[in-house]
Amino acid sequence: MSGPWEFEAHPAVWLLIAGIIFLGYYSVHHIGPLVVPDGQTIVTKRQKRCFAFGVFLLWVAADWPMHDIAEEYLYSVHMGQHLLIAFIVPPLMLLAMPEWLARLIVIDGGLSSRILKVLTKPITAAVIFNALQILSHWSAVVNLSVENGVFHYAIHLAVFFSALLMWFPVVGPLPELQLSEPGKMVYLFISSIVPTVPAGWLTFANGVVYSAYDHSVGLWGISPTDDQQAAGAVMKVVGGFYLWALITLRYFRFTAGRREADSRARGNRKPLAATAARASTFPLSGDLSFSDVQKVFDDNPAPPREAPN
Numbered sequence: 001m002s003g004p005w006e007f008e009a010h011p012a013v014w015l016l017i018a019g020i021i022f023l024g025y026y027s028v029h030h031i032g033p034l035v036v037p038d039g040q041t042i043v044t045k046r047q048k049r050c051f052a053f054g055v056f057l058l059w060v061a062a063d064w065p066m067h068d069i070a071e072e073y074l075y076s077v078h079m080g081q082h083l084l085i086a087f088i089v090p091p092l093m094l095l096a097m098p099e100w101l102a103r104l105i106v107i108d109g110g111l112s113s114r115i116l117k118v119l120t121k122p123i124t125a126a127v128i129f130n131a132l133q134i135l136s137h138w139s140a141v142v143n144l145s146v147e148n149g150v151f152h153y154a155i156h157l158a159v160f161f162s163a164l165l166m167w168f169p170v171v172g173p174l175p176e177l178q179l180s181e182p183g184k185m186v187y188l189f190i191s192s193i194v195p196t197v198p199a200g201w202l203t204f205a206n207g208v209v210y211s212a213y214d215h216s217v218g219l220w221g222i223s224p225t226d227d228q229q230a231a232g233a234v235m236k237v238v239g240g241f242y243l244w245a246l247i248t249l250r251y252f253r254f255t256a257g258r259r260e261a262d263s264r265a266r267g268n269r270k271p272l273a274a275t276a277a278r279a280s281t282f283p284l285s286g287d288l289s290f291s292d293v294q295k296v297f298d299d300n301p302a303p304p305r306e307a308p309n
Contacts, residue, residue, distance in 0.1 A: 054092030076230035129166035146212035202232035
């Protein structure tokens with residue numbers, strides 16, 4: 001076992017990150033101009049920032065030193081790595097993907113479209129994601145991932161792609177596959193409950209759960225039991241608060257949108273009320289002439305129609 005701060009190269013990670021950057025650059029600069037009509041934005045500044053931040057965090061999670069400390073020393077660091085690749089990087093990547101690129105990958109009516117529509121159904125995506133969450137914390141799986149680097153990366157890839165499916169109904173680039181705002185809040189709330197099972201198991205277990213992290217001398221003087229309890233706290237507190245923060249943010253956005261819609265509706269009713277009040281002055285007795293009728297119509301023009309959504 002090398003020291004925690006002894007540099008160890010991971011060429012496979014570098015190739016992965018370089019490949020993602022190349023695909024992003026090629027898509028925007030070579031494919032986008034061919035499929036996006038002139039005058040329309042190929043990629044927004046927000047999407048560029050999400051892509052850059054997502055790639056950076058993926059590199060941090062997968063490369064030295066975080067990967068090496070997580071694999072060989074501290075399970076609590078492994079848990080932090082897990083949160084990055086399951087809860088933060090996937091939604092950033094989905095936010096970074098333009099809709100036109102998603103529709104090129106997911107051809108309407110094609111096999112990929114039919115598969116994605118099934119896998120991104122909220123219940124299906126949640127079951128797949130949470131099943132992998134529980135499986136990836138099973139002691140036999142954790143111990144094997146520490147001993148076998150290929151298996152370790154395979155588990156992380158499985159968690160990452162299941163997380164993409166889980167986040168698709170919330171921030172996916174295809175609007176028709178997204179839930180309503182209230183539905184997103186309920187969906188995230190349910191997703192915040194399931195991690196409490198392995199988190200509680202780690203926090204209150206008697207003895208060390210994972211033999212691979214049962215070192216006689218822990219890194220930085222952290223005992224295996226303390227490390228295990230810290231991992232449970234990271235999963236429960238940090239992961240839970242993160243999802244609850246997203247739920248709160250969506251709640252305030254939803255209520256703000258409702259208030260704005262109500263305000264617009266009240267504003268549209270005022271001209272109608274004023275028109276009715278003015279129309280009440282229309283002469284109801286005596287002989288009417290065409291000029292009288294024309295004058296009333298001129299004084300009470302029709303309210304402007306709203307543009308269709």
